Amino acid sequence: MDLADHFRVIAHNWWRILLASLLVASAVYYLSASSADVYESSTQLGVTSARASVDANVRDETVFLAETYAERASTTPVIREAKKISGLPISVDEAMDRLSTTPVGDLGFLELTARGPTPRAARQLSDALAQALIEDVNRQQDLALDQDLQSVNAEIDALAAELDSLAPDSAARPAIEARYEALVQSAVERRTQPRNRVEIVSSAEAPSAPVSPTPIRNSVLAFLVAMVVAAELGVVGHALSDRLPRGRDAAAIGQLVGYPVLASVPRGSGAPVVEAFRTLRTSLMALPPGERPTSIAIVSATEGAGKSFTAINLARSMGAQEAGVLLIDGDLRRPALHERLNLERDPGVTDVLEHQGTRGAVHSVGVGAEYAVGEPRRFLAIPSGHPVQDPVATLSGDAVHRLVSILSDPPRLTIIDTPPAALFADALTIAAQCDAVIIVLDAKASRVRQIIDVTDAVTRSGARILGVVLNRADVARQGRYYGYTATGR
């Protein structure tokens, strides 16, 4: 399938695609609109590293610190604390689901975002997380400082104890006092050193509108996605389909089934149908004299493709043009010709073939006003006759020849209707006795696989397939040349 075919299939399916997409979009809209509102609130934090407060060029460290704090803000202890501060009646897991923290840019900013069922809940949780993170960072640094100072403090305590135990005028006192002073001084210095800081830059505000659901946006997106998916599914379905291609391209259908389309017959009756059978007749008459069939079996794979319809209309069309056209009902199982032509079913084919007489088996039928050209013409018809047990046995051998030979003048063309070839051997038995076979297809119902099975079987039986007649076809020509008439022939 090339690109043009691809888009042709899509264009052909446009209303199905549109319908499916609209359905999906409305389902998404409904689901989305009926889901609970979600509000979102954010707090911005600024991070300053200890070294950055003395040296402005340590941006990398600030960024690294912001990333570290973002991770910290996602840890369970911090979130548990935030939950506690917020006072919201939610579990830690829920709080974790509602919270997210991301570093913003590379200047050391953090954005804490909280979601909640109300604007207030979102703001509270966001603020609480900011507070919890700040406290956590401070506590950690306090802890580190305490650890750092632990040995210094121990020494200070030891020196203080030693001083207490010394006599006020002890010679060792000045040295120990100096040492004590120095240690206390260094402890103070260590405590007043700059620290890493996290501060609120902008506090959370209660959002005015929910961030979700967004039914319109969701349904528009769903519509677009559904359009693409439905279009492509249609293309795949078409590629896998066993149906005949829709549309009016008889050449394409001919190529697919391997035989030329001799006529595309529209549904119904009247001028377009007559015109289609005129086309079929012209195809037969255009064949070189040596190749023109004198007997044609009308075959289809299944019931209902329009075999009897085709056989009768071909007989009418040919009969209008020339004398000596004979129509035989070879469908001994469910014969239809006698009813459609308003004849008695028997005597007919079975009576002749079982040597029960030929009297009354052959009828003369008018071609009908719509087919008549000039003088009224007639064709001959033999109905199926009485029902028989074994139609294949009755029809085998030289049955067609024996039927034809009951006429005083050999017919110029014999047309034989048959039962469905996919179900019964009768059709092949008859086809093998004819000069040519016309395969009848239903443009809407026939399946390519079935058609190929039948054409293969007919070819194997030794019969020559002339081409196919496409019933219930979309016929454009009548539309485009509406009001024009064929020159009388």
Next chain:
Amino acid sequence: MHVLLVCTANICRSPLAAAMLARGLADAGVAASVDSAGVLDAGRQPPDEILDELRARGLDEWLTHQSSSLTPERVRDAELIVCMAREHLREVVAVVPEARPYTFTLKDLVRRGGAGDAPRATGGLSTWLAALDATRTSADLLGSSAEDDVEDPFGRSRRAYRRTAAELDGLTAQLARLVADATAS
């Protein structure tokens, strides 16, 4: 020499192709009369799109064309019948079966004519056509084929008319060369 071009209504493809072929043959120095016919009823004028295509090519003497119908006499009078599609070929042959050796679709004739021996070598138009006919089978006659049919623009967009006109430009030019070669003594 008389050439007949055939299409459905004789208002689009065949009159345009006839005008083009007539000029092509005249330019090649072939004394020929070129005429066209349709399989539908007569007395209609080509649509504006066809008149525009004729004007664009300076083929103004063909602007007064009125459609005419295919008759057995016209088929018999022609020495070469060029059909726009297989369906027209069948119509011609069904009317006058003897016309088959000198009736071709335009595309098929140009293709076969271009592939075989040089027309001049076969000894005249009718022997050249008969030689080409001998290579055809009845399968080349039945159904429809994009390889043999010139697209019918009637009732379609202006672009379809332009596409058909452009295709006919090329095909009629090739046919004029082949016929000129076949009739050269």
